[in-house]
Amino acid sequence: MPDSSTVLTYRPAPGTIPVTPGVYRFFDPAGKVIYVGKAKNLRSRLSSYFADPLTLHPRTFQMVTTAARVEWAVVNTEVEALQLEYAWIKEFDPRFNVRYRDDKTYPYLAVTLDEEYPRLLVLREAKRKGVRYFGPYSHAWAIRETLDLLLRVFPARTCSKGVFARARKIDRPCLLGYIGKCAAPCVGRVSADEHRQIVNDFCDFMAGNTDPLLRKVEREMNEAAEELEFERAARLRDDLTALRKAMEKQAVVFDEATDADVVAFAEDPLQAAVQVFHVRDGRVRGQRGWIVEKVEDLDPGALVHSFCTQVYGDGGDPPREVLVPELPSDAPALAAWLSGLRGSKVQLKIPQRGDKRAFLETVTRNAEQALAQHKLRRAGDLSLRGKALEELTDALSLDTSPLRIECYDVSQLQGTDVVASMVVFEDGVARKSEYRRFIIRGATDDLSAMSEVLRRRFAQRGDKAGPAGDGTVEELAVGPARKGFAYPPQLVVVDGGAPQVGAAAETLAGMGVTDVAVCGLAKRLEEVWLPDDEYPVILPRTSEGLYLLQRLRDEAHRFAITFHRERRSKRMTASALDTIPGLGEIRKKALLKRFGSLRKLAAASLVEISEVPGIGPRTAEAVLASLAGAESNPTTVTSDPGGAETPGEGAGDTGGSRTGDEGGA
Template sequence: MADPQTYRPAPGTIPEAPGVYRFSDENGRVIYVGKAKSLRSRLNSYFADIAGLHPRTRRMVTSAAAVQWTVVHTEVEALQLEYNWIKEYDPRFNVRYRDDKTYPVLAVTLNEEYPQLRVYRGPRRKGVRYFGPYAHAWAIRETVKLLTRVFPARQCSGGVFKRHGQIGRPCMLGYIDKCAAPCVGRVDADEHRQIVNDFCDFLAGHTDQLIGRIEKDMQVAAADMDFEKAARLRDDAGALKRVVEKQAVVLGDGTDADVVAFATDELEAAVQVFHVRGGRVRGQRGWVVETEADSDVADLVGQFLSQFYGEQAALAGSADDAVQPVPREVLVPAMPPDSAAISQWLSELRGSRVSLRVAQRGDKRTLAETVERNAAEELTRHKLRRAGDLTARSAALEELQEQLGLDTAPLRIECTDVSHVQGSDVVASLVVFEDGLAKKADYRRYSIRGGAEGGDVAAIAEVVRRRFSRYLKETAEDAPDHTDTACAGETSDGAPASGEIDPADDGPLPGIDPTTGRPRKFAYPPNLLVVDGGAPQVAAAAEVLGELGVTDVAVVGLAKRLEEVWLPGEEDPAILPRQSEALYLLQRIRDEAHRFAITYHRQKRSTRMTASALDGVPGLGEARRTALLKHFGSVKKLRAASVEAITEVPGVGRRTAEAVLAALNDGGST
C-alpha cells in the first residue's frame, strides 16, 4: 500500500486551469482518469487526510504511484479528452457504463442489391441501417413478423437467396406472401428497395404518412371496384395500426428525447435510459456499475452522458444510420456540475442544439418517474442476483491470499495450459482473470516453437519465458519517471513545466504502444501465475521467472488428478477443502485456460489437415488454400460445398474448384 504523500505534487506546481489528470500505478498502468475546472483544487483534495476519503478513493490513491495532467483551454476540451482517455486506458477505478448484455438490433443491409432484414449484434458497418436496440432478439423477430405482412422484404441469408434463385422456387415466406421473392424475379431490385425503404420509414416513426397512403390506395381500389385489393390494403392498414398501438404514446407532442434515471446505494448505481422517438418509447437500456469515490447523482449523470453519447457518436460515425447519435432533448434526474460544457459538447455531436434539463412537471415528469422506478427495480434485482457472486469472489481471493501466503489478494491471475495430440500441433493458452472475473480482451495463445520436444514442461517454460520477456520489454519502454510526473505546472512565460504533459508535444503515453496507439496488455504483471500441472510444471515456470529476475509473481500449479495445489520447492502439495471458494476459483481459471487451448489446437489441426488434403492440387498454392479455409471455416464445410460456391473465393476458378472437390472426396482427411 503506497503512501500518497510520496508522489504528491510540490505545493504551487499544479495549475489552476481546467484540465484532465490521470493516476497510474507503479507499473505505469493508468488506474484513474478525471477532469476538473481547476486542477489545483481537485488534485489537492486527493492528498487530504487519507482517513477522511471515501473507501474507493482511498484504495485508488494508495494503489497509485504517480499523477500526471494535461492543461486544456475549455471545459468542453476537458470533457472530450477525459472520454478519450477512459476509452483508451480502461482505468480500473473509473465507472464504465458497459451494457450487462449485448443488445440486439434490427439491421437493414442497404449496401446490397437486395437488402436483407436480420437480427444483428456487433460493430456498426457502412451501408447498413440499424434500428434498436431491443431488449430481446425475439422482440425483433416479432416486429419483423408483423411488418413483413405489409412490407414483404427479404430476410434470408445470401446462400439461401442464391440457392432459391438457382432452383427457381421461392422459400416458404415467399409462398405465404411474407416475402416479395426477389430471388425468383417476382419483383425487381428497384421495387424491392422501395419496399425496404417503406419498412425503414415506418420504423423511423413516419407511421401516419404510410398508414394514410395505404388507406388512400384502399379507397381508390374500392372506387375502381377492385375489392380484393381494397380488402388486402385494409388488412395492411390494420396490421400497421396494431404495431403502432403496441408502442404507447408517452409524450403527446411527438418529442424526441432520452430519459435518464439513477438508483444508487453506498456501493453501486443502476442507470436506465428510455429512448423516446416520435413520442413513443423505441428502446430501453440499463447498466449497474460500482460508484466511484464519493460521487453523487449529479456527478454520475455527467460521467454517464460523456461516455454514453461518445460511444453513440462513434457508432453513428461507422454506419449509415439515419438516426442522430443524440436526440434533441435529454432529461436527467439532476444537472451535472459542468452542464453547460456537456450541453455544448452534445450539441456539437448532434450538429444542432441539444436541450439538457430536469423534467419538472407534466408527461415528461411522469415518464421520468417511471424510468426511475425501473432503475430502482433493476438495482434490487442486481443485488439479489449478484450478492452471492460478489461474496464468493471476495472470499476466494482472500482465501487464496491466506492459503498461498501472499502479501495481497491476487487481483490479477493468469493461467497457462498446453494442448496437443500425441505431440502434434502443440499450442498453449494464457487466460487472464481480474477481480475473479475473466478478462477475455487480454487472453493470448501461443504456437509452441519447440514442438513436442521436452513435453509439457518445456512448453510451459517457453510460454512463461515469452510472456514475461515481453513484460520486461514493455516495462522498460514504459517505465514512469517519478521525478517528473509528481509536480507539473506552467512556467511564468506560459510554457509547460517539466512534469506537465503538453498537448502539443505529448510523446508516448505510459502503457500505450506508440506504433499502434493501443494500450499495452502486458506492461504490468499478474499477482499470481497458475499452471496446469504438478510439481515439474511449477518448477519449470518458477525457474524461468528466476532467470528473468521476476520476483514479485507467485506461481502455483493445479494438478487434475486430485485437484492438488503445488507450490515451488515444496515436496508435498497443498490440499484445499473441496468446498473452498479458492479452489473453485482456481478450477474455473484452469478450465478456461484448457478450453481456450483446445479451441486453438483444433483450429491449427484443421488448418494443417486442410493443407495436407489439398497438397498437390493443380493451381492451388498456399495463399489460395488459406483463402479457402478462411472462407468456409473447415474441411467438412469445404467438402460439402458446390463448385459454384468454391469459385466465389477470389482467385479460384472452376477447374481449380473441381480439383479441390476431387482431392477432398477421393482421399481427403477430415
C-alpha cells in the same frame, strides 16, 4: 482506515500544478493507469485528492493510496478536456473509473439503404454509413416479432447476400417469397425501384408516419369489399391488424417530434442502477440498464457525466435531447461534446413539469426496481452467501463460520422514545421470525441502551425466557408462552464504531458470554471494528463479506426506525381522553376545539364542560376525573388505540417475539 498520519510521497508541490483545464492520470507502482479524470482547474481538483485522509471518501482514499504517481496534460478548453478524458478512459480502461458494462450488446433493426436491394435485419455491430437504424431494442426477439408482423404489409428482402445470390442463380425464391412475406426481387417479381419503394414505406412507418398508411389500407379494404373481392379484403383486413399490433408494441409517450433519451439513477453507497429509455419520434423504441460500481462518492451529476461519455462515446447515437435528473458541473461542455458526436445540437436538460417529468419519474422507478432486484439476486446466490461467510470468518479471525448473525441498532430522538432492534441472518439469509424489538427506559445514550438490550437478550439463552438482565424490568410473555431463541449467535454486529463495540463486548464479558464474537460496522467509512483493536478491519470494496454486513446493518436500522416512528406516533396521538368510556372521536374533538388544550380543559369547571354540545354532567365529571388522574400519575401509559398487544411493547417494557416484518425489506 484513513489515517491523518498517512503521507503520500508522490504528492506534487501545489505551486507546480497549473490552474488551467486539463486531464490527469493516477498510476500504480507497476505503471498501469488506475484512474483518469478531468478538471476545469487542475490545481484545485488535484489538491482535493491530497487533503486530510480522514476527510476523503473511503474509495477515493483507496485509490490515492494505491497510486504511486500522478501526471496531467494541459488543454485549452473544457471540451478538449472531455475529449481527452474519454480517449484515455477508452485506451487504458482504468479500474477506479465507473464502468458501464453490458453483459450483452443491444440489437437494432437495420435497413441497408446502401445496397441495390435493401434488406431488413437485426444488427448488434457498430453503426455504419448507408444503414438506417431503429432502436435499440431490449431483445432481438422483439425485433423479429415486429418484422414478422410487418413483412406481410412491407414484403422487403431479409435474406443474406449468399441466399439472395443463390436464389437469382436458380431462379427460385426462398420460402418467404412463396408465402408472400418477400416481394422476391431476386427472381424479378418486382424491380429494384419498386422494392426500394417498399423499403421506404417501411422506414416511414417505423419512423412514426403511420396514419396515412393506415388510412390507405383501410380504404382499399372497404373498396375491395364493395367490389365483392372478399379474399383481397380479408388480406387487407389482416394487414391492417398487423400494422396496429406493431404500433401497440411501440408505446407513444410524446409528440412525434420528440427525440430523446430519458436517464435515471438509483444508488446506494457502493453501487448504482442506471436506466435509459430511448424515445424516437415520440415512441419508446428501447430500454437499457446497467448496475455500476461506485468507486468514488459520485453524485447524480457525476453519474450523468460518466454515462454520457461512455455510452455515447462508444458508438452511441446521441439524440436531440438527453433528459436527466441532475446536470453535471460541466453540462455546457458535455452538451457541446455530444453535439459534435451527433453533428447537430444536443440539449442536456432536467424536465421540470408535464409529460417529460412524469416519464422521468417512471424511469426512476425502473432504476429503483432494478437495483432492488440486483440485490435480491446477489443475496439469493448460494455460492456468494458461502463466500461472504468465509470472508467474515477469515477477516474477523473466527473459529467457525458465523451461521447465525445478530445485528443490533438503537433509535431515539433526543433521549425520547428510545427503542432498539435485533435482526437475525442465518446462513446469510434474513430470518424474520427471529427479529425482536425492545423498548428501552432509563438509558441515557446509545451505549447504555445497547448494553441494556444485550443484557436482556443474552439473559434468555435457552428455550425459556429468563429474568430481565438489568433486574429492573420484567420480561413480558407474548401469548401463552413466548418462544425462546433456537441457539446463540456466532457473531453479534452492532451499528457503530469503536465505542459501540467496546460497550457491547464489555456487556457480554460481564455476563460470562465468551463464545460469541462481536464487531461493529461504522457508517461513514464502512470499516469493521473489533473489541480492543486500535485500527479497524478494512474489507475490500467488492467483498461479499462487507456486503453481508451492510445488509445486516441497514436492515437493523430500518427495523429500529420503523418501530421508533410507531412509538412516537402513538405517544403524540394518545391522550387521557382516550381512556374515558363512551367518549368518542366527535366529542373529544369538540372538547379540544372549545378549550384548545388538555391543560385548559383540566382547569375548566364542571359547568363549562357541560356546556359543550354532546357533553352531559356525567360525562363532564368523567372527563375531570380522568384528567385529574393523569396529572397525579404522569407516567401512566394509555392503552393502544388498536386494542391489540404489539409484540415487543407493553407495560413490561420488553422485547417480544417477532413473527413478521411490518416495514418490508
